[in-house]
Amino acid sequence: MGYLEGFAVTFKKLFEDRVTAPYPEQKAPKPLRLHGRHVLNRYEDGMEKCIGCELCAGVCPAKCIYVRGADNPPDDPVSPGERWGFIYEINYLRCIHCDLCVEACPTEAITESKLFEFSFTNRQDAIYTRDELLVGDDGKPQQLPWEDWREGEDLFSSAWMRATASAGNAEYEGVVAWSGELGYGVRAPEQGQRVAPDVSPGDEASAEER
Amino acid sequence: MDPLLTGDLTAGDVGIVLLKVVVVFVFLLVAVMLMIWFERKLVSDMQNRIGPDLAGPWGILQSLADGVKFFFKEDLKPLRADLGVFRLAPYLSIIPAFLAFCIVPIGGNFQGDDNGVVTILGHDTFLQVADPPIGILFFLALSSVAVYGVMLAGWSSGSKYPLLGSVRATAQMVSYEAALGLSVATVVLLTGTLSTHGIVDAQADSFRDWNILAAGFIPFAIFLMAGTAELNRPPFDLVEAEQEIVGGFHTEYSSIRFALFFLAEFMNVITMSAIIVTLFLGGPAGPQLFGPDLLWGPVWFFAKVFCFLFVFVWFRATLPRFRYDQLMDLGWKALIPLALGWLLLLAVIQVFRDRGWGAPEIAVPIGVAFVVMLGGYALLLRAIGTARTERAASDGVEVFD
Numbered sequence: 001m002g003y004l005e006g007f008a009v010t011f012k013k014l015f016e017d018r019v020t021a022p023y024p025e026q027k028a029p030k031p032l033r034l035h036g037r038h039v040l041n042r043y044e045d046g047m048e049k050c051i052g053c054e055l056c057a058g059v060c061p062a063k064c065i066y067v068r069g070a071d072n073p074p075d076d077p078v079s080p081g082e083r084w085g086f087i088y089e090i091n092y093l094r095c096i097h098c099d100l101c102v103e104a105c106p107t108e109a110i111t112e113s114k115l116f117e118f119s120f121t122n123r124q125d126a127i128y129t130r131d132e133l134l135v136g137d138d139g140k141p142q143q144l145p146w147e148d149w150r151e152g153e154d155l156f157s158s159a160w161m162r163a164t165a166s167a168g169n170a171e172y173e174g175v176v177a178w179s180g181e182l183g184y185g186v187r188a189p190e191q192g193q194r195v196a197p198d199v200s201p202g203d204e205a206s207a208e209e210r
Numbered sequence: 211m212d213p214l215l216t217g218d219l220t221a222g223d224v225g226i227v228l229l230k231v232v233v234v235f236v237f238l239l240v241a242v243m244l245m246i247w248f249e250r251k252l253v254s255d256m257q258n259r260i261g262p263d264l265a266g267p268w269g270i271l272q273s274l275a276d277g278v279k280f281f282f283k284e285d286l287k288p289l290r291a292d293l294g295v296f297r298l299a300p301y302l303s304i305i306p307a308f309l310a311f312c313i314v315p316i317g318g319n320f321q322g323d324d325n326g327v328v329t330i331l332g333h334d335t336f337l338q339v340a341d342p343p344i345g346i347l348f349f350l351a352l353s354s355v356a357v358y359g360v361m362l363a364g365w366s367s368g369s370k371y372p373l374l375g376s377v378r379a380t381a382q383m384v385s386y387e388a389a390l391g392l393s394v395a396t397v398v399l400l401t402g403t404l405s406t407h408g409i410v411d412a413q414a415d416s417f418r419d420w421n422i423l424a425a426g427f428i429p430f431a432i433f434l435m436a437g438t439a440e441l442n443r444p445p446f447d448l449v450e451a452e453q454e455i456v457g458g459f460h461t462e463y464s465s466i467r468f469a470l471f472f473l474a475e476f477m478n479v480i481t482m483s484a485i486i487v488t489l490f491l492g493g494p495a496g497p498q499l500f501g502p503d504l505l506w507g508p509v510w511f512f513a514k515v516f517c518f519l520f521v522f523v524w525f526r527a528t529l530p531r532f533r534y535d536q537l538m539d540l541g542w543k544a545l546i547p548l549a550l551g552w553l554l555l556l557a558v559i560q561v562f563r564d565r566g567w568g569a570p571e572i573a574v575p576i577g578v579a580f581v582v583m584l585g586g587y588a589l590l591l592r593a594i595g596t597a598r599t600e601r602a603a604s605d606g607v608e609v610f611d
Contacts, residue, residue: 007528
C-alpha cells in the first residue's frame with residue numbers, strides 16, 4: 001500500500017505548524033554579515049575613509065561601481081590620505097552584493113549594511129550617489145525615505161572585514177585589527193575574535209618575517 | 211422530461227429557465243474563484259506553507275485580485291500564431307466547461323413521489339438547467355469538444371512547446387475518454403437511462419442503491435482516475451508539465467485569454483466532481499433532517515462535491531507526475547480492459563437478472579467463464595514465453611524481461 005502512505009503523509013501535514021513566515025509583517029532575523037546596501041564609512045574625526053583608489057570599481061564583477069578620485073584640497077581635506085573619491089556611484093540594478101568591493105577596499109571605506117528592502121520607480125533612482133551612501137554624523141547609515149530600515153539593522157554595518165587575516169597572513173586570523181570609525185571608535189571584537197592592542201600597521205611587516 | 215417544458219410555453223416558463231441559467235452561470239464563476247483559492251490554500255497547508263493570505267480574510271479574494279490583474283495585462287499575440295484559431299481556442303475551452311454543468315441535478319427530493327420536482331414561483335420544475343434525453347452523453351460530447359480547445363490552442367500558437375503540449379493533451383484525453391465512457395456505460399446499464407435526472411432518481415431510495423456500491427466500486431475508481439486524467443490535473447498533468455514544456459498548450463497565451471483557459475480548467479474540476487456525485491453517489495440524495503425539503507438536496511449535493519474537490523487537491527499534493535509511457539500503460543493496459551471487462555460482467559448479470567435467475571444460478575456461468583478466461587490467459591502467457599525462449603535460442607541472444 002505504498003501509494004496510500006503518501007496520502008497519509010500529506011494529510012498529516014494539514015495539522016502541523018507552518019514553516020513560512022508571513023513576510024511583510026514578520027521578518028526572520030537577518031544574519032550578522034548579510035550583504036545589503038553599501039555604506040561609505042568615516043573616521044572618528046569625520047574624515048572620509050575613501051581615498052578614491054578605484055579598487056572596488058576594478059574588482060566589481062557586475063561593473064556597477066563608478067569612482068573618480070581627486071587630490072585633496074590642502075586647506076580643507078576630505079580624507080586623511082592624498083586623494084579622495086569625489087564621485088562614488090553604485091548602480092543597484094547591477095549590483096549582485098558579492099561583497100568583493102568590501103574585501104578589496106584597503107581602508108574599510110566601503111562596507112555593506114544589512115538593508116535589502118529598498119525600491120525605486122525609475123532607473124536613475126537605482127544609482128546611489130556618494131551623498132546617499134556616506135554615513136551620517138552619528139556614524140550610522142542614512143535612512144533614506146524609500147528604504148525599509150528595521151530596529152537594529154544599522155548597528156553592525158562595518159568593522160569586521162579585516163578580522164579575517166588581513167593580507168592573507170594566518171597569524172592575523174581572528175585578530176581584531178581595524179581602524180576606528182565615526183560614532184563607534186574602535187569596535188569591540190565579535191564572538192570568536194581576539195583583541196590584539198599591540199598590533200599596528202608597522203607590526204605587520206615584522207609578523208610576515210616571523 | 212422537465213415538467214416545466216410540458217404543456218404550453220409561457221413567459222413565466224422562459225423566465226424560470228433564464229433564472230436557472232443565470233444562477234448556474236454566477237455559481238460557476240464564484241465557485242471557480244473559491245476553488246482556485248481553496249486549492250492554493252489546501253496545497254500550501256499540505257506543504258507546511260501558508261498560502262495566499264493578504265487579499266481579504268484568509269486571502270479568500272486572491273483569485274479576484276488575480277482576475278483583475280489578468281484584465282490589465284498585455285494581450286500578446288505570437289508572430290507566427292494563426293490568429294483566428296488562436297483567438298477561438300480559449301472559447302472552445304470555456305464554453306463546454308460552462309455547458310457541461312447544465313445537466314447536473316443539484317437538488318430536489320427524489321425519495322418520495324415528488325420525483326425531484328420542486329416548485330419555484332408557482333412553476334413545477336427540476337433543479338437543473340436542462341434534462342436532455344441524451345443526458346450523460348451530452349457531458350461526454352462536451353468533454354470531447356474541450357479537447358479541440360486544447361489542441362487548437364497548442365497548434366495555433368506557432369511555437370514548439372505548445373504544440374508538444376497539445377499533442378500530449380490530445381493523446382491523453384482521447385485515451386482516457388474511452389475508460390471514462392466505459393465506466394459511464396456501466397452506470398447507464400444499471401439505471402437503464404441516459405438522463406442524469408433518471409440516474410439520480412434510480413439511486414434515490416437508499417444509499418445501497420448508489421452506483422458506487424451497486425456497480426461494485428470498480429467503475430467509480432476508474433471514473434475517478436480517468437476523470438483526473440481528463441482534467442489534466444496532477445498526477446496526469448503532462449499536458450502542462452512546467453519542468454518539461456513550459457506551460458504546455460497555453461504557453462503563448464497571456465492576459466484574459468490565459469485566464470479563460472485557467473477558468474475552464476478549474477470549472478471542469480467542479481463539473482467533474484458534480485458528475486461523479488451524480489453518477490455514483492446519488493447526486494442530491496441524503497436524509498432530510500429538518501426544515502424545508504428544498505434545502506437539503508443542494509446541501510448534500512455540495513457536501514459531496516466538496517469531498518471530491520478535496521480529493522482532487524489531495525491527489526495534486528501527494529502524487530508525482532506520471533511518465534508518458536506509464537500514463538499510456540495505465541490508460542490502455544489497465545483502465546480500459548478493466549472497465550470493459552467490468553461492463554461485460556455487469557451486462558451478463560443484468561441479462562440473467564432480467565430472466566429471473568437467482569444469485570447461485572448467476573454465479574455458476576460467470577465462475578465457469580472466469581476459469582476459462584484464466585486458463586486462456588495462462589496458455590497465452592505460456593505461448594509467449596515459449597516463443598520468446600525459442601527465438602532467443604535461435605538468435606543466441608540472452609532473454610531480458
